[in-house]
Amino acid sequence: MIPGSLARRYARALLQLADTPIQREIFGRDIASFVRVAAVNELDKPSLLTVLESGAYPVPERRAVLQKVLERMSLDATVSKFLLFVFERGRISGASQIARQYAEMSDALSGRVHAKLTSARPLPTDAVNKIKAALERATGKTILLESAVDPELIGGVVTQVGSVVYDGSLKTQLGNLRTSLRG
Template identity: 45%
Template sequence: MISNAIARRYAKALVQLGAEEGAVDRFGVELGQFTALLDGNADLASVLKSPAYRIEAKREILRDVLAKLNLSGTVSNFLQVLLDRGRIGFTPQIAHSYAVFADELSGIVRPVLTSAFPLDDAQVEGMKSALAKATGKRVELSAQVDSALIGGVVTKIGDKVFDGSVRTQLNRIQDILQKG
């Protein structure tokens, strides 16, 4: 829980810097590149996170990595601050929070639509336009299939879930019948 609060704080600061510089998308890509590098290189991540290594050695390693990635000065400085404050291990959570804040700033929502059967393009576009109208934001819809729903759809937008599935309706009927 605390790590999420820390990640959100750093992510929000970087999004604000990105907005000031007109580089929100670029910063997101660069942060993603660095995060992917850490995910793919456990030794590098371990060294940068470990208190067993001197901070000067970790700074030098980070500088070399950042030079090879050719990141912007702002993102490079941001990552150096994370290293200096012992927060480099939060980079994946920061990248996730950054994407959320960047979407908010850009007026984008990324709902997940789950249906019992595959939807055709017209149905997906219809749902997309209905969600855009309801939220007043640009919609980047992700569709998936879960046959356990029996029928209907479940739409998740952030923390909100709109459940119009047959499975949920049957469960409600069952609860009513059991309660008498």
């Protein structure tokens, strides 16, 4: 693990290496793929990230393992060089944080924002699409919507876009009514 500010700096550096929006998407896809592969734990075997950051193995051997994995994954050459650079700096344990920061920065540059829609019951597809369209109009950005179900809401929906929460749940409305009747 590395501090968040350091992960942002590495992510920003990789982002600056992308000359086009398409290349930016390729870099994001490739670094996310590497993290998915490197973080896998199989039946009492350490993950690739654990091996790469372990001092139990000599650096040249760990570097060779990383190079072989990168070759087999056929990642973009820039992403492979970037990951080798991160390894050389002793920061490979932060690859997942760097990938997460990269995705956030890339989304921001592309005008995308993540949102979470929580409802008491699964919503019909057309209702979800209408909510998504309304959020896109309100934010002026493309919404990447994740849906969840929480029966405790009783009814209505709660939507979180970035740090802003729109709470139209029956649970919250009943709580507000209870508070106003007590006061």
